Amino acid sequence: MSKEKVNDEILQENLEFTAKYIRENSYNGKFIKYDDFFTEPISLKEEEKEIFFEKLFSNEEYSDISELKGKENRYFYSKKEMNENYAKLLYRIEEKDILNMVADRIRTDSKRYPKTTNSNVFLNEPYNLKKDELAELYKQLSNLDDYKDIKQSVASNGVVCVYSDKFLSQGYADALTELQEVTRIESQ
């Protein structure tokens, strides 16, 4: 077999392995970052990267592999194994774009469902903010023009929710908060 043919086969194997690796990580909620290509287990060589990425993004078999470009990093995931909403969230986390990470969720909930968002969801996976971080963040949101739509709504049991007044009036938000945090819990 010619050297060229062997190289092609090795490249093909590497592509298949990489796509599978990206998909597995996507299923588990993780990006593969650009630097990861050059370490175990992918171990891409510097001199191969141009042809490798060209094949990765032109081959129909890997059409689910997508890229998000950050300020200083590049993130790869499979659209088939990771939903785009989750990918956007993960991107915000990786880019430490915490204000938008929080605002995205609140605004989507308010607009799409509609519902308010329990203010403590950001303490849990995958946001993992600490209590004092979150408290500080809510203060920041209320002081920044771009996030002035983010407001609070309190249930009769004291549970605090947040919402966007671009999509919900205060009165409606209060009714939704009461429904979610009191009424739906009364009925088990």
Add this chain to the structure above:
Amino acid sequence: MSTGGWAGKIIRVNLTSGKISSEDTSKYQDFIGGMGIGYKVLFDEVPAGTKPYDEANKIVVGTGPLCGSGVPMSSRTNITSLYPGTDMNLVTDSHMGGNFAAFLKYAGWDAIIIEGASSKPVWLRIEDDKVSLEDASSVWGTGIYNTTAVIGSKMGKESCVAAIGQAGENLVNLSVIMNGSSHSAGGHGAVFGSKKLKAIGVIGTGSVKIGKDKKELMDLDAYVMKEIVGANNQHVVPSTPQPWSEFVYENSRWTAREGLTWGASEGNIDTGIAAPGDVNKVGYRTMKAIKDLGPVAAKYTVRMGGCQSCPIRCHAQMNIPQLEQYGVSPYAANTCMGWFSPAGVMFKGTKDQKEEGDGNMITRALGSQLADDYGVWCNYGSIGRDFAYAYESGIIKKVLPEEEYNSIPWNLLEAGDPAFLKEFYRRVTFKEGEFSHLGDGTYHIAKRWNFGADYFDTKKYSMWSPLGFPKHHASDESYQVGAIINCMFNRDAQSHSHQNFISSGLPVDVLKKIAEKLWGSGDAIDPPANYTPMNEYKAKFAKYGVIRNCLHDSLTLCNWMWPLTASPLKERDYMGDTSLESKYFSVVTGIDTTEEELDLMGERVFTLHRALTVKEMGTTDMRGKHDLMVNWVFDIDPDKKPFTEGTIKMDRDDMQLALTMFYKEMGWDEKTGAPTRATLEKLNMKDVADELAKLGLLPA
């Protein structure tokens, strides 16, 4: 009878004479099983005017053709009898999960009809076709746990025992029948007690015949597990963002995520990413301990358990060593209301002991142990609300004799010390003093202690009907659809078909698209707290909700999961499969039955319930005398108008229209809501129509 599903035989036991006989199930085949058999027996054999504790009352413990067959979520036992919790002596059902239904089928029986009353305590022993009444004097006066252990040791570890506790023995209206130490059916424990029937123990070495090729059944199971089934309550969206999901809804019961573990299990099992399609991880999706007992409960969770044939596993099985200080076992298991209702009794709150949230967890677990062992029922949480109202309004201090009042350790309640629950449940169980009348049920206690109208008219106390039962997924959550369904039964509705869909975690626009396919228009769905006037599509949705509920309680299937209206798969546009009940019915029984045909059978069962209620109430005026709603439904949010954003307030005229439209869907008289002869005959119940006609109870 058909070639599969049904066992073909029913036990009839007369506790007065001790006679035990076997009947052919085929007489009831039109009514399927479970609830259907129960209503037919009560309609035909229990005279109107009979009271729940009369010897003439009967109690039917029923399963259906799908129990024990391998259909997912199919081991519910339906118990039908007259209900002592209101003063109307009307038919109701209670249900229990666990193993009982499947084991009864393996023993070769579809149902047990219990009549008469024994003069001394007995238990019913079923070992395949050997059925006998045994002396229960050694367990009479003891709790459900002891009774289960004693009878279980007599019968062997392959047995299943359904028992009552001292509450049922003492004719506490709010009492349960329970099997398997955490699967309880609320409301009929004292009917067993009035008959001196302590327990039923069953062991079965047979199996359930499948009418068609078993491979068809396995294929259906594979399809359901891969594409359709969600988490508890058929929630199809996760509670935390997950890579597989487009949506997230923090109140969802699909709680599995990396780092959330069964913390007291060997190996600290991580629930992980339990994505749809991963059939081996369905049982991890619903880590319910944290929902029912708070985040602290994760580390006390041994595993999630549940019922025979159910992949969902919604019963949290806990090891909480702190319980031992109260003299109970550290091992507690339960789900939903079983945990919630003790917290309702401790309405002043709970005090944490060693870590944040443990006070709440210990309170719920202790209360669950006490209530389950004594066999006390909560009336869907009302027992705690009745108590809270009586205490906070000063009524309890007025009505209790001074000595009794002073004997109650109120300081424990005020301090949030769960030791108060020991007093509460003991007094209710053994009918100690005036306080114990809290176990009578809301209707009775409100009358006896002269509760104000505000008790029924304030949403906080969750009452639904002036007849004396609470709301259960009513107008507050599901507008006219929930309201109609909550009017239809003789106790809290126990119907989840409609609410599971509305609360599935999907946004309103997605729900509307599915609703359009099922009920003709997305107008069947209102956004939360932003309702619209009644329309025909909501009437169809309400009918679907009720009929499927009755179908499930007859087949039997678990109505906490079924119907599988939505799916977690985006590629299905989140559309579930409402034909599954009929597909399973066809495969298991061998009788080809379409979705419409099976729904008609469900309609028959529910219409029989209606006819029975008419008979028991002695009136056709269901609209005026039965389908009633308390005032908060219409008067809440006085500064808002109905059908405006931000209120759950309903309109009285609109609700009457809603009832009319529902009656029309059901083929009932549109003025009174009573079943007509035409509808009864269409449903093959001419005998029922003739009986009602004889009593002057058919609408004009």
